[in-house]
Amino acid sequence: MNLTTTTRQRWAWAFYDWANSAFITTVMVAFFPIFFRKYWANGLPSEDITLHLGTANALASVSIMLLAPFLGTVADQGGIKKPMMAAFVTLGVCATLGLTLVGESQWQWAMFAFVLAVVGFLGANIFYDSLLVDVAEEKDFNRVSALGYALGYLGGGLLFAVCVLLTLKPEWFGLVDKTAAVRWAFGITAAWWALFSIPLWLWVRERAPAQAVRPSLPVLLRQSVGQLRDTFRHIRQLRVVWLFLLAYWFYIDGVDTVILMSVDYGKALGFADDSLITALLITQFIAFPAALVFGWVGNQWGAKRGILAGLAGYVLITIMASRMENAQEFYLLAGSVGLVQGGVQALSRSLYASLIPAEQAAEFFGFYNMLGKFAAVLGPLLVGWVGVLTGSPRLGLLAVLLLFGLGAWLLWKVPRD
Known part of the structure; x- marks a missing residue:
């Protein structure tokens, strides 16, 4: 494979982050929670809305948690990572389109379409992540993985800015109101x-x-079940892999919870929609160069040290967020999240890719996504239930510190870097 082909493959792979990050920013983080609260679930108590949002994210995560290892094994055995990724992308795209058809107060249908869209997004990521070993050598994992996240933040931020303008000035586009x-x-x-x-x-x-x-599909399925058992035994024997997965299980949940629940947390504190949207734009455009910098940090000082530095930043951010009083502080925190968010995600992916056998990348990344999404079941529910039981969204947010602390402690024990 010549240099031009290798470079084109890496950019083509990284550009998928540009594609799917628009869903995270515009749908998952911004407009769905705002629209759900103000339109689809209008009239429900605030605590119930937060719980419904947490439940929707948890249901999607549970679905992927159960499917991920098996899907990865099937893909590796059959050499069909790209076709299976295409199937989940199609599911996510169609379900996202389905949200345009849900009427006012139909919060159950909105949750249903949202869960399918998130399943499509998360399922596709199993195969996308595993393709990293097909487009880069181990020495380039940090840099290529960071490039993907950087493009994701840039692309997601650009589309989000367009959609913000669309909602702020609907008349410019011939639309009747913000709902349209x-x-x-x-x-x-x-x-x-x-x-x-x-x-x-x-x-x-x-x-x-x-x-x-x-092999034929029935044979492939039978082989995949056996291979899945072998892979699970293999992971148990590879101490460095399962220790990293356990650490990742905890700390990435804290990261995902901050991403998924930040807008609803701001709404619960009474911040205006414009302030929340501005904060999200700040996060996106700061995260673009920050992710590239973390790729360099990973090459210079090691991916594990880079992740630990990012988690320390998240602890400080969470404590500051629990004491936040005004929109200006929210902007500052949004910028701080942008500095560490992409770095933690990118270096986690590249560190794990360096620990696993390349020929079994999809099935090993199936376990990676399974544990990450199983943890994401805990985080949103933790924030929601602590908020309901205490009557304080601030205390609900502080519960995330437990996840960051456990994850960092376990990652420190990973014999790497």
């Missing part, structure tokens, strides 16, 4: 996700499976 504008934002996000996935389908090549001939 938000529906269009969901539709545009789905189209963006589908369109910018095309480079990956065209130019990324996955490794050929060990078997010269792809």
Whole structure:
């Protein structure tokens, strides 16, 4: 493979982050929680709305938790990472389009479409993450992984800015009101996700499976069940892998919870929608260069040290957020999150890729996504229930410190760097 082909594959792979990060920013983090609270669940108590949002995220995470290892094994055995990724991208895009059809006060249908969209997003990421070993050598994992996250923050931020303008000035676009504008934002996000996935389908090549001939589906399923058992035993024998996975299980949940619940937390404190949207834009555009810097940090001082530095930042951010009083402080915290968010995610992916056998990347990344999403079941529910039981969203947020602390302590014990 020549240098031009290698570079094109890496950029095509990284560009999928540009495609799907629009869904995270515009739908998961921003417009869905705001629209859910103000339109689909209008009239419900604030604590119930927070609980419903946490439940929706938890249901999607549980679904992927159960499917991820098996899906990864099937993909590796059959050499079908890209086709399976395409199936989940299609599910996510179609469900996102489905949100445009949900009517006022139909919060149950909104939750249903949202859960399917998130399952599509998370399921596709199993195969996307595992393709890192197909487009880069181990010495380049940190840099290429960081490039993906950096492009994701830039692309997600640009589309989000367009959608914000759409909702602030709907009349400029011939729309009747903000409700119509938000529906269009969901539709545009789905189209963006589908369109910018095309480079990956065209130019990324996955490794050929060990078997010269792809088996039939029934044979593939039987082989995958056996291989899944073997992989689980293999992980148990590889102390460095399972110790990292256990650490990741805890700390990435804290990261995901901050991402998923930040807007609803701000709404619960009474901040205006414009302030929350401005904060999200700050996060996106600071995270773009910060993720690239973390890629350099990972190469210079090691991925593990870079992750630990990011987690220390998250602890400080969480404590500051629990004492936050005004929108200006929210902006400061948003910028702080942008400094560490992409770095922790990118270096986690690259560190794990360096620990696992490349020929079993999809199934090992299946376990990676399984544990990450199983942890994400705990975080949103933890914030929601602590908030309900104490009547204080601030105390609910502080509960996330437990996840960061346990994750950092376990990661410190990983014999790496």
